[in-house]
Amino acid sequence: MNIAIIGSGNIATYFATKLFEGGHTIVQIISPTLENAQALASRFHCAYSSNTNELSDQAEMCILAVKDDIIKTILLQTDFKNKFLIHTAGSVTLNDLSGASPNLGCMWCMYSINKNHLPERTNIPLIINAANNDTLEKIKTLADCISSSVYSLSDEQKLTAHLAAVFANNFANHMFTIGQDILQQEQIPFDLLIPLIENTVEKLTYTSPDKLQTGPAIRNDKGTMAKHIELLKSHDDYRNIYTLLTESIQKKHA
């Protein structure tokens, strides 16, 4: 397929590289900063531009891999009506972009990609969906070049997966951050917690997380919880989180 990539960041680089390796033709890279467009285009010996109005007629498919907040600007200033248009954002639905092209779809990579160290693992989950079957079939062909773990989900399911990732990745990471903050008060290094965290995550590959719950909340160890609350007496925010999550664990495992 002849593909134009709009964007030159992490996802643009990852998808373009995988699709090129998979035998597809990258016909053009478009990025607001011309040097970035040129640098990425040089890997695929293709055209480049800083303006989506210069979108190549050769491109059957456009992959929109830009920050969420500039998607709408690009759609307003560019005519994609005769192209297959794929966006790459987890939290954007097809409905949000309806009207941009009748052949609209999405490939969302559930991973934090770094363009300077593209991941070696081939099973990074790739969520796809599309406004019609023809577009979905085209996207499947591309997705198979990128990942061995492709999930076709509805918009509603995709948003649900995005929400789940906020809990399991963003909020879990904030729990690591709070752990770090608490340790810092006593000049204890965060490294102390890493083996424990690694061990729990290793077990996720063969045990579901609800089976792995441990700690004072699930065993209703009131003495320990009272000591913890006392330690947090001058930190209202963390104390409120402690109380709410303790209640949630006890309710879940009642």
Place this chain on the structure above:
Amino acid sequence: MNIAIIGSGNIATYFATKLFEGGHTIVQIISPTLENAQALASRFHCAYSSNTNELSDQAEMCILAVKDDIIKTILLQTDFKNKFLIHTAGSVTLNDLSGASPNLGCMWCMYSINKNHLPERTNIPLIINAANNDTLEKIKTLADCISSSVYSLSDEQKLTAHLAAVFANNFANHMFTIGQDILQQEQIPFDLLIPLIENTVEKLTYTSPDKLQTGPAIRNDKGTMAKHIELLKSHDDYRNIYTLLTESIQKKHA
């Protein structure tokens, strides 16, 4: 050193095995269930009993590796006054056990040990403390047989580390569980989230968690957050957690 182990569970098995391999003599295993005491004792060719009143005179040091809630019962019915007494609980302080022995200490392993698959890694953090220097020196000798990562902390610091572990391990795991719950509503497998979680945890070894925060909260993506809140409209508990953690992330990274 001549050591008696009280308990036959995960920590009892782990510590006894490591100390035996390190050249110390396990003189006795005491466990309420005689078969368990016997089974563990057979590995070290030592005496065993189901009753702490039969504690061997040969034991210079006793390691108390039982569930938190039976520690006090054992202390009431047993005279440890002439022994070095080491407890192994994260949430129990030396102060809690004061009076049991003048030579009181603690070795707390910050890890989830499974006696049927003892960990191969040698850097599992071991927190030690003691009521006096003589006891601390004895404990250090033992601790070095168990781990290459020994931290001598005060009771206050140890409780702080325990609290940090509740956030970074127990509460983070609950975030994984909520992620799983949310996915299950749409029949999406939890496996989808594992590469993302693994990737974040891999980065913890070289980046601190506050540098790894991503997601709608930190970029104040109000549109996405509104969609998430809408998805959680019939789940008050998870919506409250979403709101509280979003505020906490925004405050931390303001």
